[in-house]
Amino acid sequence: MKIQYDSQRVAYPFFIAAMVLFGAQILFGLLIGVQYIWPETLFPAIPFNIARMIHINLLVVWLIFGFMGSAYYLLPEEVEGEIYSVKLAYLHCVLFVIGGATAIVGYLFRWHDGREFLEQPTVIKVAIVIVVLMFIYNMIMTMVKGKKTTGVTVVLLIGFLGLAVFYLFAFYKPDNMVVDKYFWWWVVHLWVEGVWELIMAAILAFLLIKLTGVDREVAEKWLYIIVGLTFMTGIIGTGHHYYWIGTPEFWQTWGAWFSAIEVLPFAAMVAFTFKMISKKTREHPNRAAILWTVGAAVLSFLGAGVWGFMHTLPQINYYTHGTQITASHGHLAFFGAYVVICLAMISYATPIIRGVKVSNQKLEIFAFWTMVVSMLFMTFALTGAGILQSYLQRVLAYSYMETQGYMSLFYGLRLFFGVTFMFGLAIYLYDFFTIGRKEKHLN
């Protein structure tokens, strides 16, 4: 397939940055996985807290690179017009790389703030806001100049606007820790269970329209149903974080009911995906992209829907709150929803941007299964660890460190599947960086 609009190529540097940072994220994940078993590793040069903050910050940063690249790729086809300013896109890509790299290197030298996920020092936070505003400006101008406005682009725009708006709460750091925690969740929860879901659903809808050839009218109706369900459940669903942090008891009722039905948007994405595939009017040659797309729907349902529901009711969360159960869910949800949707878009767009025919995808499909199966088993290992921890520590009142001693088998399994995950990722990256380097070009 040939690229339709020349400016779609600007997505490419975003994808490259995303892939490099993804690799680095997993290296730091392995490091903290190792430290769980051999705490002396690289201690005190890179202590656990520093390595962990790099692991989770790299995740968020590369996902945003992935989202921006996806948006730049799909916008021209959706609005039928070139990107408003390709230069601006390159500029904020470079700025984002510099800002992100500075932050990560700074962490190694203890230059950081102290709230989980929001460790970026204030100047870096400001830089991030500027980058995102440059992106949003470019996006809006592209939509204004384009011939059409589509549901996909509108939902995507709301997603990015929300991402920017809720990030502003990262600047608010009150003295009262309870108030601090309350609004910390406006960034973290309202991102992953709110506005990011819009970005995901919009990319999913775009991919399904392209891959199945089904009518846009149908796809966009589903898209609005999905994002309607997202906000109607997820906003008040924030209450599932307000059970035990000093906030009033009424959240136990509201948070439980609304977060319990947060599975609905994820279930709707699964239904949407299978419905579109069953009605397909064309056989798309990019099998790997289809696999990633279906994978995003199914795995996000598992990680966010099922693993989220598992500990969202206060009766259960009382015992599992802040244990390895939380970590198991955090991994499968972030991976299943946001990692996989980014990789789906990258898988779809890369051959087109490079101007090559999709041919042999054996390696990529092997990498898909290796990463997915590894992540599932890593999640199972952490779930086992979490059940044991909840029982020993929360029910039988063993001390924290004593409990950890009984959990080492699970930590070993987690590390094992972390290594196989890294293996899958290495193959994926090798494939990504060599696609089209061997085949002959179309243009």
Added chain:
Amino acid sequence: MTRDSARNIFVGGTLVVSVIFLVMTYLSHASYPERTHPENLTEEVVWGKHVWEKHACINCHTLLGEGAYYAPELGNVIARRGVEGTRFILETSAKQGWGQTRKMPQFDLSEKDITGLVEFFIWMGNVDTNNWPPNIEG
């Protein structure tokens, strides 16, 4: 259902839940004087919170169950270790770190930092958490 009615439900539904959410946010804030005792937020407590953030303690420990899962819960550390015990841990870790297997790094904690942290933990311990954690071990 058509695409446009789906869109309208999205917009209308979002507005309704947002209003409810804002009202509940207001009610939550109205409860803080009683549940969190802001009148006890002394300079020392505020300094303690600052030190807590400066060293990114949250990326090993949990605080009221939020954070990392590599080291013990600290929201109730005063109840578990007492003021003296907590102070002793912080003083030791200022010199050589703390712990046998998983170690807390050596942080350059001044006397002021240590007092701040202890006061901060005392303040945290007085937050009404609806009886969480289930037992003293956190």
